[in-house]
Amino acid sequence: MADPGTRRRRPPATADRFDGWRVVALLAAVLTLGVGITFYGLSVYLSALTRDDDGFTLTTVSVATSAFLVVAGVAGLPVGWLLERHDARAVLVGGLVASALAVLAVGQVRDPAQLVAAYGVLGVGFAAISVIPVSRVLAAWFVRRRARAMSVAFLGLPVGGAVVTPVVAALVERHGVAGASPFLAAALLLVAVPLCLLVQPDPARVGQRADGAAPVAEPDPAAAPAGGVPLAEAVRTPWFVTVTVALTLGMLSQLGALSHLYNAVAETSGVSTAAAVVSLLAAASLAGRIVGTWVFERVALAHATVALLLLQSGALVCFAVAPGRAAVLAATVAFGVSMGNMQVLQPLLIAERFGTRDFSRILARGNLAVMLGMAAGPVAVGVLHDAAGGYPTAYVAAAVPALLGAVLMAWASRSPVPSGLTHPDPS
Structure with missing residues (x-):
């Protein structure tokens, strides 16, 4: 009591x-x-x-x-x-x-x-x-x-x-x-x-509940365990490992391409197109996030992740093989939309799968791998540029991790919640 x-x-x-x-x-x-x-x-x-x-x-x-x-x-x-x-x-x-x-x-x-x-x-x-x-x-x-x-x-x-x-x-x-x-x-x-x-x-501290549901009489969140999967179980699941690797590959590809994008477009399509790409990329990223607020409530998160990784991979190939201004601007929109939504997907996927019990620590484990991928991306694209003597080959190579990430996410989307694990919080 x-x-x-x-x-x-x-x-x-x-x-x-x-x-x-x-x-x-x-x-x-x-x-x-x-x-x-x-x-x-x-x-x-x-x-x-x-x-x-x-x-x-x-x-x-x-x-x-x-x-x-x-x-x-x-x-x-x-x-x-x-x-x-x-x-x-x-x-x-x-x-x-x-x-x-x-x-x-x-x-x-x-x-x-x-x-x-x-x-x-x-x-x-x-x-x-x-x-x-x-x-x-x-x-x-x-x-x-x-x-x-x-x-x-x-x-x-x-x-x-x-x-x-x-x-x-x-x-x-x-x-x-x-x-x-x-x-x-x-x-x-x-x-x-x-x-x-x-x-x-x-919300419990102010007598409220998630999503605005009517609070129970005298709520006492300390009296009941938080819903969800403990850290030790979560990080050992094949799903967690697969999704973390997929997102790490996607962000390695994304930040590697992003950090060199102005130089890459300027090299193949000219400085004026490169300047247009910078502005268009920011606008497409913002628009993609706004659309994502609607899409992610209506499409399975794993399927949305697969689509975004494929979109990102295709955009990078387009940058490499289609140097015309129209093609580059179209690729910029596609890349911006994928870039705008990838970062929000990791916490959403983890919360949906494992609930809130150890959410912060589970997310931190996955985020560490993703951040390491982000740190490696710019270096990898730079090395590939120097080795190949230009950006087209480097950008085709950068598209490969995103494509592999899509394949891994497609596999993870078919994985059922393992028996014995607590489902995420009830709505």
Whole structure:
């Protein structure tokens, strides 16, 4: 029986109120600002840090960028552990503080070791403010409408790149990285942190239930175990291994092609087409995410993943073998649509398969592999370009991992839930 003092402190049931969409909006805003300054800001910092004669070499900054991705993947493991034991707001705020300190440090670095260290701290901050914590909070608030909620919240990723990163670029262009970093750190601390503090990470704490269902009398979430599969069981299933490998191959292909896209199109189709591709890609990515909010509620997630991986593979082949402007722009739209939706699929697939019991830690394991694939992608395409003497062969090769990922996902889609595992949360 619940302690009487605890009973008095519990918020009253609010059957006529549902704050889930407010939480979605707040998290989308945090992603917009945080990811715009950290992840998407990396390309801006790269340009500024390598521009001067006494600046860093391109290789040094590229190594630091890879360190950011690797550390972000590894840091996801403790982030997932913390999310299962502490308030998600504490994790988000800690990530924003780490990101702010790292941005300040990037403006003051003087040697390669300092730069790699600063990017490593930035990777830790990014892990604590992006996919894993946002997915964990939304998995608690939504079941039936989880795909829509996550798709809407993750609109903050492309919006951050389209809206926040140009502001970052303007500040860096005017003041340099050292001069711009205090403004960027202040935005993270004075704008994003208050937004995080407004997020309610658990509907039960405010007398609500997932998807706005009527709350039961005197809800006591501590009295019942969370629904879902424990970490040790989940990560040993063939389904988890297969899907993780498939998504890792897809993101290796995607980020490898994306990081070289401007140069690749400029090399085969000219600078004017390359400039058009950059703008069109952002628009297609955003449009793809918006369409995904509708599609993912109506199409099996595994089947949607197969279709997106095939679309991505076909787009990369088109870039390689059809250099005409019309074909390149069509390939850009296809690539943008696939790119806009791939990142949201991993948390959706894991939540659908394993429920919320150890969701954060299961997602962190899969996310680590995906982040390592992302870190390897740009290097792989660069090596293939140098070996083949051009991008066409490199892009055909980059299409192969996405195609293999589609085959693996098609196989995984046929795998039934193993007997003895708890099904995801009931709607």
